Amino acid sequence: MTVRLARPTTTIWQLDVAVLRTLVERLPSGEAALLVDALPPLLAMAGRPDPGSAGEPATFDADELIRRVRRRAAQYDADDRTVRDEVRSALDRIAGYCPAGVLYRVQLPLPDDIRELFPDQIRLHAAGAGAAAAGPGAAS
Numbered sequence: 001m002t003v004r005l006a007r008p009t010t011t012i013w014q015l016d017v018a019v020l021r022t023l024v025e026r027l028p029s030g031e032a033a034l035l036v037d038a039l040p041p042l043l044a045m046a047g048r049p050d051p052g053s054a055g056e057p058a059t060f061d062a063d064e065l066i067r068r069v070r071r072r073a074a075q076y077d078a079d080d081r082t083v084r085d086e087v088r089s090a091l092d093r094i095a096g097y098c099p100a101g102v103l104y105r106v107q108l109p110l111p112d113d114i115r116e117l118f119p120d121q122i123r124l125h126a127a128g129a130g131a132a133a134a135g136p137g138a139a140s
Contacts, residue, residue, distance in 0.1 A: 010073045010086075012093070018072035019090035020047035022065055025058045028109055032057075035106050038098040062113035084117070092119045 010018075020039075024032045024047055036044045060068075063080075070076065070083045078086075095103055095118065107115050107124035115124055 010075055012090075015069075015073050015086055016043065016090045016093055017046045018069045019087050020094060021072060022068045023091075023094075023106075024049055025068075026060060026065065026110065026114065027106060028057050031106050031109060034102050035094075035098065038102045039094070040097060043094075043097070057109075061111060062117060065114055065117070087117050088119065091117055095119060095122050 020035075020043065024036065027035065029049075032049060036047045039047060062084075066080055066083050066087060069087055070078060073083075073086075075083055075086075098106070100122070103118075103122050104124060107118060118124070
């Protein structure tokens with residue numbers, strides 16, 4: 001007799017937290033604080049950076065963001081397109097809590113490929129807006 005174990009599924013909550021924590025890693029501390037402070041308390045608490053992680057934001061592109069979210073959300077079997085679509089959905093839900101000014105400030109330091117993950121209606125469409133803040137080694 002073969003016993004099949006059900007694969008654990010990632011909940012919307014786990015996905016939102018994985019995306020939020022990864023995005024906060026990529027943002028400068030001021031923008032990260034703005035984003036977290038705009039969220040409901042439980043989500044804000046889950047998205048706060050780890051103590052002792054203060055300093056320069058991590059520099060990575062959208063592909064690395066997808067890899068980090070996949071790891072955090074334990075979606076090891078999911079392909080890139082699926083995770084990318086789930087990241088977009090999570091960013092849409094997260095953005096629903098934020099005023100337009102916060103969304104603008106959060107997207108400004110991001111490279112273009114990460115900004116493209118945000119929903120069309122709130123995406124910052126300033127060509128090259130994130131290039132100067134992306135830093136060396138970042139794909140923009």
